[in-house]
Amino acid sequence: MNFDYSERCKELQGRLLAFMDEHIYPNEKAFKQEIDRNGVEKGNRWIPTELIERLKPLAREQGLWNLFLPQSVRAPEGLSNLDYAPLCEIMGRVVWAPEVFNCAAPDTGNMETIERYGSEAHKREWLEPLLRGEIRSAFAMTEPNVASSDATNIETRIERDGGDYVINGHKWWISGAGDPRCKVFIVMGKTDFTAARHAQQSMIVVPADTPGITIVRPLPVFGYDDAPHGHCEILFENVRVPVANLLLGEGRGFEIAQGRLGPGRIHHCMRAIGVAERALELMCKRLNSRVAFGKKISEQGVWRERIAESRIRIDTARLLTLKAAFMMDTVGNKQAAAEIAMIKVLAPTVAQDVLDWAIQAHGAAGVSDDFPLASQWAMNRTLRLADGPDEVHRNAVAKLELAKWISLGEDLSLPITRS
Template sequence: MDFAFTPKVEALRERLLGFMNEHIYPNEERYDAELAANRAGGNPWQPLQVIEDLKPLARKAGLWNLFLPFSERVPEGLTNLEYAPLCEIMGRVPWAPEVFNCSAPDTGNMETLERYASESVKREWLDPLLAGEVRSAFAMTEPAVASSDATNIESRIERDGDHYVLNGRKWWTSGAGDPRCAVYIFMGKSNPDAGRHEQQSMIVVPAESPGITVVRPLNVLGYDDAPHGHCEVLFEDVRVPVSNMLLGEGRGFEIAQGRLGPGRIHHCMRALGVAERALELMCKRLNSRVAFGKPIAAQSVWHERIADFRCRIDMARLLTLKAAYMMDTVGNKIAKAEIAMIKVVAPNVACDVLDAAIQAHGGAGMCDDFPLAKLYAHSRTLRLADGPDEVHRSAIARLELGRHLAR
């Protein structure tokens, strides 16, 4: 395995680093100010102008839709291995990926539509998503069941002539709070009597369909993630054309496994960017503050922590690159162990580095004068999003035990 950057990736990386330095970091305060103004005006869900102003610059710089590989619609799309270092850089600022049309859940939804939707559905929904004209949401998790086991999902998809009728209550539906959210991908049971992994289906649902109610946004450790939002959404007798079914009835679990592989590794790539930024902020703070007559950086306890984090971040990066390489070369199914491992490792590393960085900043680390508290809230969700740590650890253990069964 060769993880060296190709000349193309190195050029993109340098261009992206320049874009971040020129346009993203200098606008972090503007982003916060616009969001605060929207809150004061009673509408925190209004799209922020700073992001809309930067999107054309990102497109002009050739930094648009880099996440989607092997698509005729996106010739500029990169392989997972090529995309990894770029996604990590974008991940250093939570809102930056949207500037490049590389933010979740749109990336996972676009990949799902590209792989599994009909051409007519692609024209209707994938093309405007790729153009950044609309946003989307993914409706899978439910409050009434343990959704870490996707076969528990109770929402129904029932055939009625030329339509399917959808009923169910979803939550943690990322993107549903954004007023630009134009389409959902909805997972529900279409045949409860089929085999355990053939009961579920996925279908494309226009957000303006009658019967959809966004009940409430859900806070994460006090943050509502406006203007994006993670929401509870109620679907009541929502009618959707039969042609909107993805791949076919009973294949929702199959699609979920295909969708969540890239989604998981993208989360991990961004988590590495968060960890790097947290370590950087930590070191700068330790170098600049004096306690008990000497810089805090001179305290040996911090030497041990910094060295440990440097090792762990680099190890996590290598595992991410290995998983990306395998996804590109042998496919997501064979790479499932590597995907599960990095999904456990990367968010935990990011959370641990952030926790120490908050400690290094003292009281400043707990407030919004620094991005650490908000980054921690977001990173902590990744130990649950796209499957909790326990499920991934169980899968890893089963695969390892299976390797050593007596033949």
Template sequence: MEFAYSDKTKELQDRLNRFMDQYVYPNEKTYNEQMEAFGQNRWQVPQIIEDLKVKAKEEGLWNLFLPESERGGGLTNLEYAPLCEIMGRVGWASEVFNCAAPDTGNMEVIERYGNDRHKKEWLEPLLEGKIRSAFLMTEPAVASSDATNIETRIERDGDEYVINGRKWWSSGVGDPRCKIAIVMGKTDPNAEKHRQQSQILVPLDTPGIKIVRMLPVFGYDDAPHGHAEVILENVRVPAENLLLGEGRGFEIAQGRLGPGRIHHCMRTIGVAERALEKMCQRLLTRTAFGKKIADHSVWEQRVAEARIDIEMARLLTLKAAYMMDTVGNKVARAEIAMIKVAAPRVALKVIDDAIQAHGGGGVTSDFGLAKMYAGMRTLRLADGPDEVHNRTIAQLEFKKFREQLKAAAE
């Protein structure tokens, strides 16, 4: 593995950092003020987002993902990963560059598996940043960490599919610009376990879709994006909205989740870097017991461990991205699982120490650390909980030694 970033990545890093310095960091307060001005009706888009999207387009910092498509930035996973880290330093920054989840994953799915009509009707406006999207998989009635449990039905009826089910943690549904969802459900409950599921495109204005509630995360509503509980009752869509074919849902999911986890983990490292930055600034500017807090040895220990952990998590994530580019997602399965466990844990530890460094201020909204913590804690569940990824890692590890023991026995 080549440890130096490519020239293309270095150039984009410089441009992204300049954009963040000039437009994003100075407007964090503006974003918060515009959200507060909405009062109780928070499901609106702050104008600063739309203003900065125009500037990002003008500067060519737009749609940098989609590594295997001429519609995207032409970057490999390894080249794109460090750009995610920069965007991740501010929670809403990825959207400014049209590189936010779940839109990136949905666009990749439509690009890979959609037909020409899907691309014209949904992919193009998503790529232009005119609309947003959602991915509906998790369900409240079953343990969705095992996706074979999902009960939502997708049943053929002539030239249409009829969808019935209840979903939750449907991130993005609260956004007024959210127009299309990819829904995962069962087309054949009697098929082989991993051939029961399919994925289908469902416009959110289709009759039969009801938003039950927006789910809070540790009290945060995450408006205007949000996470919805949704009922689908006799929702009818054209049969051609089914992606790839019946029983191909897990195949689509695996194609989507690998890159998505790279993006999530590198954004997470960006969050950890921001928390470490806030922690160091606080420690160097506050005095307790006659000296700067930074000079108390316990804080030297915590800052050192934060730096070590961040570097390790970044290198592991870049290794996974490199392997995805060179040997494919299947071979990189263990590395992808490892980064999904490691990155949020590292970020949570760094944020927790940063909160401690800020004292009572750390748990308020004043420094943004409490919201950071809520978001990162969620990532230990999103895209599969830690336990599922640890199970994958352990099974792959046991497999190596079972093969050795079998060979020795023979």
């Protein structure tokens, strides 16, 4: 396997690192302060920040834009998965940074979905403004009344009525739905409850201003509301959209989800490695700067053990991520199924452990907002649920491994949950 980055990738790495140093890290506190100020002065924490809107044109001018989308005539700047990996990792070091480069979830997955499975009309109406960074989007799969780790459980109905589909359902943890710039949902529901288990589901494009859509509430994550992005509970009540809004056709929802969630999962892993790298960096700086019991804390044996373990595990996770990316580029997402599932378990777990050690190294400061560690810990913990819980991915890896040696007589497809 050849994990060498292209010359273009290496040049973009240097450019992105400089951009982060000049525009992102110095503005971390300003970002949070602007959101809080909007809440106090304007009574609305969900107003998009002027900071990000000011930085987007700078990123685009420097060619740091839409780097995630390979092989698209509408996004010629898109990179292969392997070349995107180190850039996504750098962006992941600050939770809001990917939006500056138009590389933020769930928009990336939705853009890839519309590019792969949408009609030309869908692409003109939704993909092009998303690629320009003019609007945002959300992906509605998870539901509160069923175990969404098994996506065949979803109960949302997408029923044909003449030239329209009528949607009724209850969704939650819909990331991005709280942003006032969110103009479109991709909704997964069932068009045929009597079909085969994996042929009941379909996906449909739903404009966010369609009558019958109610944002019930934003759902905080460990006390963080993640404004202005948010994760929301939503009701779809007799929501009517044209038949042409259906993606690919009835019963093809699982097919679309497999295509969408492969890249989405590995992007999460790339960002998680960036989180872990930054946590290790902050840990080392803190340990070198503090003295306890007569010597630097970094000289204490337990901390050297943790630093070494962090480096070993981060590099392990990165190498497996690069292997998965390489396979996605060369043999396709389906053949990389096991590697994608493995890294989806490994990367967030490694990041969580390194974050926990970094918080411990900072003492009480580690759980404060003076450092990014506490908020990153909360955000990273959700990754063990988002796009499929650890248990489902482990099961998928085990089934793929067992299938090499015995015939199980069961469906070995990967899960497509989105929590």
